Amino acid sequence: MTQSHSRFLRSDNDCLHLQGEWVLANYRALCDEIRQFAQKKSSYNTIDFSQLDKLDTAGAEQLCELLTPEQLEDRLDHAVGLSTERDALLRTVARALSTQEAPPKKPNYSVMGDFFARIGGATQRFWDQFLELTAFVGLTLETLFFNMLRPSRWRVTAIVAQIEETAFNAVPIIFLLTFLVGAVIAFLGATILSDFGATIYTVNLVGFSFLREFAVLLTAILMAGRTASAFTAQIGSMKANEEIDALRAQGLNPMLILVIPRVLAMLIAMPMLTFIGMIAGIFGGALVCFWTLDISPTMFIDIFNEDVSIRHFFLGMAKAPIFAFLIAVIGCLQGFKVTGSAQSVGERTTAAVVHSIFIVILLDAMAALFYMEMGW
Incomplete structure (x- = not known):
């Protein structure tokens, strides 16, 4: 690099001459010139500072980029035209850069790697949440077991208040929803079965579906979202x-x-609401059968008693306590995991609803497979 084209640097044999203003205002121009000058890959035994007008930490850092901090400290011992202040500045910057840790290497991005990393992270979070839920279930059962035989510790007032809020106040929404779903099931059954001339089996469809599945499942989902x-x-x-x-x-x-x-x-509330859901759903189906299929209430009850076994009622009701326990435990667990902000309360409330509904549907599917394998 010749003198005419150089603004900050020139070389003479093994001597490096610094000139101009090595300050932050000229940082970009310094970077460009040092990048071009470094392509010579020459070694300099002497550094001449006599023509250097200004120097700050940005300029010192660029000089370290050209020579490396170790080489710069070695050359400063026999530098030309270097003042005491600039010597101290250059040595301080060189030592700071020599002890600085190298930035971590940026990992290579891969679409497939990122995809499997997300799957692994989601699996790990699912496993951690499963362990948390299992531990909290165990803690709840332990507390319940050790205090069951101690009536002095029973909080009857709190239990009654929770039953009122959980069960009695939820009756209207449970009754209305299951009634409407029962009517919809009857409509669908009548529409499909009419093609085969078997509309009378709409009674069986409504009875089986609500005694075994829909009443307890709909009630559990509503309780997960509400309670x-x-x-x-x-x-x-x-x-x-x-x-x-x-x-x-x-x-x-x-x-x-x-x-x-x-x-x-x-x-206590879940079996009561499940029973109400069964009654409401069957009532909705009976109403649709009466209006659209001319099946009188008396005929509906006779067919129901003859074809629908009481076994289906107990199979459906058996799931209610399990769903109730898990919904309550998940709701309480998420409450204890709140960290202290309003945002955390909202996030945990959403998590409680999502986790409860997921567990309910998963267990209901497993129960359906179990009942089928057992021939029930």
Whole structure:
């Protein structure tokens, strides 16, 4: 690089001459010139600072880029025209850069690698959540077992209040939804079965579907959206306000005070609401059969009693306590996982609903397969 084209650097045999202003304002021009000058790949035993007008840390860092910090410190011992202040500045910058850790190497991006990494992360999160739920279920059962035979610790008032909120206040929505679904099932059954001249079997369709599946499943989904979210919001608000910490400071057990009444209330409420759902769904189907198929209520009841066994009622009701326990436990668990902000309460409430519905549908599918294999 000749003198006419050089603004900051020139070389003379094994001597490197610095000139101009090596400051932050000229940083980009310094980078470009040093990049071009470094292509010579020459070694310089002497550095001449006599023509250097200004120098700051940005210029010192660029000089280290050209020579490496170790080489610069070695050349400073016999540099030309270097003041004490600039010598101290250059040595400080060189030592700082020599002790600085190299930036981590950017990993190579791969679409397939990212895809499998996401699958692995999701699997790990699912496993962690499963372990959390299992541990909390065990803690709940332990608390329930050790306090079942101690009537002095029973919180009857809290249980009754939770039953009122969980069961009685949910009756209208459960009745209306199952009634409408029963009517829809009857309409669909009548439409499809009429092509085969078997509309009379609409009674069997409504009876089997609501006694075995729809009543308990719809009730569980509604309770997951209505009650599990309420449990999470209530306990989460207490967690955010540090009320749970206050209970522990007073020597009280939050599991016994907050979780057990809600779990017991759900265990009582869920079978009641499931039974109401069965009645409402069958009633909706009977109403549609009367209007569209001319099947009188008396005939509907006779066919129902003759073709639909009581076994299906018990098979459907057997799932209600299991669903109730898991919905209540998941709602309470998510409430305890609130970190203290309103956003966390919302996130955990959403998680409680999603997890509850997922568990309910998964267990219902497994129960259906089990019943089928057992011939029930």
